[in-house]
Amino acid sequence: MSVLIAIPARYASTRYPGKPLVALRDPDGTEKTLIQRSWEAAMAVRGADRVVVATDDDRIRAAAEAFGAEVVMTSSACRNGTERCAEVAAQLPGFDIVVNLQGDAPLTPPWFVEDLVAGLRADPAAEVATPVLRCDGRALNGFLADRRAGRVGGTTAVFGRSRHALYFSKEVIPYTGQPYGDDDPTPVFHHVGVYAYRPDALAAYPVWPTGPLEDLEGLEQLRFLENGRPVLCVEVEARGRQFWELNNPEDVARIESMLAAMQTA
Template sequence: MPAPRAAIVIPARYKSSRFPGKPLQALRGADGVSKSLIQRAWEAGMAAQGFAEVVVATDDARIAEAAEGFGARVVMTPESCRNGTERCAAALPMLESDPEVIVNLQGDAPLTPPWFLEALRDAMADQSFDVATPVLRCDAEAHAAFLEDRAAGRVGGTTAVFDRSGRALYFSKEVIPYTGRTFAAAETCPVFHHVGVYAYRPGALAAYAGWPEGGLETWEGLEQLRFLENGVALKCVEVEARGRVFWEVNNPQDVARVESAMERAGIL
């Protein structure tokens, strides 16, 4: 089946409760040059092949000015958008490519490799589900980083559990499934890191914007749980790291961690 026509939307807001001004945080690349987090996210989206357009969606003039300054197309969305999915829904009528699939590349995930985005779009050729998201099996280092964050009282990345067909069962900022142990480098870890990217068909995106926030979504602070709470099947698409470290900028402490990963990967 041919890949559907797809657009990438990068939602970005200034008023993050855990990290205000996060999209404009400077991140140093492997060459020592600093660029804003939103620019690095946009460059990650632009590196993916076969997408009709890449757009930054924001409600903040400072982010819009910065994005336009490095050449991104910007669409202004309402300040009332409560999360990135709602912001993608608000951006949908302003997209120029009339996409069959909208890929939400969150603005705090500059380490997202292009093959994650391409694999997610290609998975949407299967018409049996309307929403999909990538998951990455944790190695021992990533699992230890999750446990370190939780032990320190920090909210780090998100984990996912899903059934044998890939249908999501739950997402959490806790480390699930519980293992009670760490893993050696050669062991297979049963924990999957949820990659902060989503693919939606336009109808699913429009429906989401009309639903109230759910209880689980509110407690966990995870927007994708609104789909599960409304009975929508969400497909988890397993992707491969290919030697790359994946981590989002969730807290100020993550800046050094992501900069180190960019240096190791040679990301300029």
Template sequence: MKTVVLIPARYASTRYPGKPLATLRQKNGSEKSLIQMSYEAASQINGVSDVYVVTDDARIREASEAFGAQVIMTSPERENGTARVAEAVEVAQLDADLIVNFQGDAPLTPPWFVEDLIAAMKADKTAQMATPVLQCDAQTYAMFKEDRAAGRVGGTTAVFGAEGRAIYFSKEVLPYIDAGKVPSENIPVYHHVGVYAYRPEALKAYISWPECQLEKLEGLEQLRFLYNGVAVKCVEVEARGRLFWELNNPEDVARIEKVLAEQ
């Protein structure tokens, strides 16, 4: 199964303009841009034919080409990463059995998250798309609650049922747990890892559908699949002692740099 990884990156982020070019301090004291760190993380995934940065911005293209990335340019009209990836597949005429959308704001994504996702898609020929989910530990759950208490939109949670079929995704912390009933471990809240694996036909269908109301309200592109009756397969992955978090807001820079310093 030929698999390619695409990293959608846009400059005009509402919560964090210019986010792909934001720099993070590394363990050795040097700095790298977020897009370079994400590209390097994606390049560590086994079983992948090619990795591309997908953008509509010349500044991101230039920065990406400077560190050796292949870049596909797309229209600035694309409303989200999935639509940008779908356009890139058409523009570059990519011949692949599986397309992975690797988030450009998640350099802490370990390669085995994506490798497990690819393996799940290979094992389930009926799955049109899939995404990883990670059970929250106490630290991650506290970070979710801290963001919401401060009025910040942070990570996304996933609720799924039998055989990992997604029921809903939200930027709220779901399911709700009364403060006095939160367990110290095995917290039943799942962090949605913003990586997607699609079969080509699923991407074609996606861009043929208009945005749905839930997608617009939550700002979560995967809800368009659920709205149109396409099952989203949630693949549970293991942290293996590492903290996973995305760079959603400027406040997350310090969180990620702390993890980088400790790894």
């Protein structure tokens, strides 16, 4: 089954305008933009047949082409990364699976995407798949601290016995009500913002109107659930790696620290 990875990136982010072009610094002082680091993460995935950056902004296009990425220009009317990936799939037909590796996730390990694609291949009932990572106490406490400070940290997921999603939220779910040590496993799963779609489900997505849950949470994957489409949650292993998305300016230092830890591991 052929696999296309699309990296949606837009300049006009509500929370962090210009985010794809923000520089992230290595310990030796080397700087690379967020979009370049996300592209490098995609290029490390085994089994991908093609990797493209999907944007509607000429500044992002120029930056991406400068470091060697293939760019597909998409409409400025796209409301989220999934709609942008749907436009890419329409321009580049013929792939069996389209992966959305979002442009603010440079810490995505390649095996997250590889496991995701394998999970979708193994579950013919699922139309979309997305990875989830069991939180240790350190990650959960970070989520809770962000919420107390009024910041949106990570997204959490709950799913049933079939591993099909029940709900995704920017709140921390399920409620636990007890403290955890940094290394303790918890019942909370961090939703990793990567998706693999079957082409038919991806093509249908932009046609559906947004539902109340998607509007309230601001989470694009809820549109699949609100339209009765099964979303498979694939549990992945961190293998000692920390994972975080760049959602707010405050996340830059956190991600730089995690990049440094990866290089010294």
